[in-house]
Amino acid sequence: MDEPMKPVSTTLDLFRWVGWAQMKAGEDWIRERELSHAQSFVLGYLVQNPGAIQRDIAKVSRTTAASVSSLLQGLEARGLIERRSEAGNERSKNVYATPAGATLISGFEDAMAATEQMILAPLDESERATLHALLTKITAELPRPTR
Numbered sequence: 001m002d003e004p005m006k007p008v009s010t011t012l013d014l015f016r017w018v019g020w021a022q023m024k025a026g027e028d029w030i031r032e033r034e035l036s037h038a039q040s041f042v043l044g045y046l047v048q049n050p051g052a053i054q055r056d057i058a059k060v061s062r063t064t065a066a067s068v069s070s071l072l073q074g075l076e077a078r079g080l081i082e083r084r085s086e087a088g089n090e091r092s093k094n095v096y097a098t099p100a101g102a103t104l105i106s107g108f109e110d111a112m113a114a115t116e117q118m119i120l121a122p123l124d125e126s127e128r129a130t131l132h133a134l135l136t137k138i139t140a141e142l143p144r145p146t147r
Contacts (some may be wrong), residue, residue, distance in 0.1 A: 018119060025115040026108075033104050038063070040072055043105045046081060046097040053094060080104060101119075 030040045038061060045060055046052060054110060058068040073079040080101030083093040098106075120128055 021119055022112070022115055025118075026112060029108060029111045033106070036071075038067075039075055040105055040108070042068075042071060043080060043097055043101050044108065045076065046095055047102050047105065049095040050096050053092060055093065075101065 001089065027037070030037060031041070035043070039060055042057055045057065049056075054065060054068050054072065057072075058065045061068065063071075072081060072083065079098055081095055081097055084094050085091075085093055120131075123131065
């Protein structure tokens with residue numbers, strides 16, 4: 001039998017809850033496309049950076065070259081990316097999202113915008129503006145997340 005959830009009591013608990021709702025929506029969207037988080041990240045990166053090399057993909061995804069190679073093999077097997085050698089440099093492969101790969105992940109930003117609207121639905125425009133101003137004030141002194 002499931003234990004009842006304890007009431008959310010702190011402001012940070014509420015922040016975590018909102019973050020969890022946003023994260024879950026993103027994970028569900030990715031899962032519906034039968035992708036892992038890493039695969040969706042790399043596909044998105046390749047749409048924005050066509051022709052990236054594996055070393056750059058490993059750096060931006062904060063993983064090893066071996067992990068990226070395995071991840072790319074899976075995406076390539078599904079026809080979502082392709083690797084091409086550039087003329088005169090057969091050893092280096094540039095990686096591109098295929099049209100199928102780009103189509104598969106298109107709409108993520110729209111899905112996240114819809115999630116934001118769902119999360120903020122209980123607030124009127126004035127409350128949203130106040131919340132935004134307060135969060136801007138809170139985050140002004142925090143270190144910025146890095147990619």
